[in-house]
Amino acid sequence: MKREHKRLIVVGDRVLVKSEDGEERTKVGLYLPPTAIDAQAVQGGTIVATGPGLPMPDLADASDEPWRQATGNMRETRFVPMQARTGDFALFFRKASVEITFENERYLVVPQSAILALVRDETHVQDD
DSSP: OEETTEEOOOOTTEEEEEEOOOOSBOTTSOBOOHHHHHTTOEEEEEEEEEOOOEEOOOTTOOOSOTTSOOTTOOOOOOEEOOSOOTTOEEEEEGGGOEEEEETTEEEEEEEGGGEEEEEOOGGGOOOO
């Protein structure tokens, strides 16, 4: 995500979420029961950026110490793909998120494992 001359890069299997204030019904039409709202156990928001995913080990290098890279044997890093995409609405566990402020805007950084469900606009889905 880019603002003015700064760039915020989300790393690993995390997503950057612009949170929605705790309401009974979300903007995308999901109903959150009072128990979820009262305890703030579940929160929703729109994903504005995603990390690349978890890096995959290079299984072709079967040495005893796979973390060591032989000189001249650099490969392009591959990642386990993310399920979450920019523009999705995510329901996630509030306790797993970390609040940050970037360029005077508040966001939540959420690990993909804390996301319970995604709402995706099917008219904008890309073919994989």
